[in-house]
Amino acid sequence: MEKQKALELISQALRATLKDPTVQAKPGSDLFRDGVLDSLDGMVFFLELSGLTSKQFPEKDLVELGFFNVDKLVDFISAD
């Protein structure tokens, strides 16, 4: 998958999680550290993103693993 498409899917998952049609994922941002998502919203977000991308995310603490970093997420989703 192309990185631009991955970024759009992240934005889609964010919009569904936050019920806000205007929200966009910004490259270089961290969704947890920057206060976009808290730990509970994060669970919804990754369930949504998993549904949109068919990617399985690790069961471990995704904050510790850096998965709230948008650049890392884009790389993970766009990897074959």
Next chain:
Amino acid sequence: MRLRATSFALPDHVVDSKTVAEWSGLQEQFIVEKVGIRSRAFLEKERPIDLAKAACARLASESGLDFGRIKLLVFVTQNPDFKIPHSSAILQAELGLGNDVAAFDMNLGCSGFVYALSVTKALMAAEGIPDAMIVTCDPYSRIMDRADRDTIALFGDAAAATWLSADAGAEIGRADLGTDGGGAEHLIVRAGGAARPFSALYQSAAADEPKRDYRLAMNGRGIFNFMMTRVPASIDRALQKNGLKLADIDLFAFHQGSRFLLEQVRDKLKLPPEKVIINLERCGNTVSSTIPILLAEQMKLGGLGGKKVLISGFGVGLSWATNILSF
């Protein structure tokens, strides 16, 4: 067999969310607004059995139950007073129940009450027992680490006592019961069972076990994903078994995991908010006691007559159970 009455008791020691925030480093606002809990009660020096007895005493005084009628006592807990013997035996003696009472514990967590309804109903029918009591009391305060942000804000202690009777009360429908042991690690106390005992009698190295393994560990996302997939499907199956549709249900009494989780399930099922009861603000997630507490409060309000109430418990195991009560 019918659910006739239910009552509950909370410990006297109340812990507010400001205190929990100080213990854990979580924000009080997050605990109150998203988790949905302002305060919870924790046992202090009293025994879990004392709390269970208080719930039973309240059941007797509120419903008129004479304990002499009870010939089956089912105690739902995963944190009994002792490893051996079972809590139901202690409770049988301390309530002064007769020696002709069948008593056993059920080792289940958040699905335990709904499971116990099916087991108790079936045993009553099989053995011709007219009156039984289900007691739930699973004090997680005894297994949580105050500093554990994953668990400490969620749980509170409580006990509930429920009277099942052959001749009066809400009809208990057919249940959907299920298990996914592949998710056992998502909510677990790793040490303290026979596989990894707290203090090995003949293996001194056991004393070196990491302390965290003696405490409750939870993978919130694993539980969340489980809940969002398994619970709606279980509700569908329970409705089918009882020949009902979602619209036939007047109230949904889900296990009170957290406000956030309940709102997610409610939205996924497109349920009207007024049909989904949320009551954990003052007691938190009390494990197998959440559903009987909900029922007790609603019964006291007098609003259940003629209504169909869907109850669904889900959690430790992972395990789930859904049923429908017709009042």
